[in-house]
Amino acid sequence: MNLTKRLHSCVQLEKDGRTLVIDPGAFSEADAGLGADALLVTHEHPDHFEEGRIRAALDANPAAQLWTARSVAEKLSAAYPGRVHAVGHGDAFEAAGFEVRVHGELHAVIHPDIPRVANVGFLVDASLFHPGDALTVPDAPVDTLMLPVHAPWNKVAEVIDYVREVKPRQAIDIHDAYLADIARPIYDTALANLGGAPHRRLGAGESAAL
Structure with a gap:
């Protein structure tokens, strides 16, 4: 499996000539979803779900399908019958040759006065x-953890503890559009020294074999 990091929380996975894209939101490249055989969206917030990008991807490839939380699926299912699937915690499915299991139910708390939306993580x-936007710990081993390093709902101490709890072989940054380049070394150093797992930062468009 080959991983290509796109902007913010969007990642592209390739295997056996097929492509899976996760979270091509408004902070990712305009073409981030194009060329996908399957798409996964963790939740409805615009930095993870941008309806125009998803529609463009589904229109470009009539065989492409989308798996996502029910709140997102409801926005698209009528326009793409049979191609949009609502999933929740505990579900398992195959998407473009990738085996996917769903972990998690709710977005992390931003503030007690802000309602929490559904959020599903994908193994x-x-x-x-x-x-997605939660520090969900799957009940299964994780080789590569896509790590949300900076968000309105987290702090670096929580991110460090999350890596320690999941115990991946490696952690690769996502959810980084909010973080200025000048501050990145602070996060890199803290995660590398305290997370307990090798930590990597990929630039937009950079790939790694997994």
Whole structure:
């Protein structure tokens, strides 16, 4: 499986000539979803779900399908009958040749006065876990953890403890559009020294073999 990091929380996975894209939101490249055989969206917030990008991807490939939380699926299912699937915690499915299991139910708390929305994390091929906007710990081993390093709902101490709890072989940054380049070394150093797992930062468009 080959991983390509796109902007913010969007990642592209390729295997056996097929492509899976997770969270091509408004902070990702305009073409982030194009070329996907399957799409996964963790939740409805615009930095993870941008309806125009999803529609463009589904229109470009009539065989492409989307798996997502019910609140997102309801926005698209009528326009794409049979191609949009609502999933929740505990579900398992195959998407473009990738085996996917769903972990998690709710977005992390931003503030007690802000209602929490549904958020589903995806464990792909029993290897790579993308949690969306939550610090969900899957009840299965994780080889590569896509790590939300900076968000309105977290702090670096929580991110460090999350890596320690999941115990992945490696952690790769996502959810990083909010973080200025000048501050990145602070996060890199803290995670590398305290997280307990090798930590990597990929630039937009940079790939890694998993």
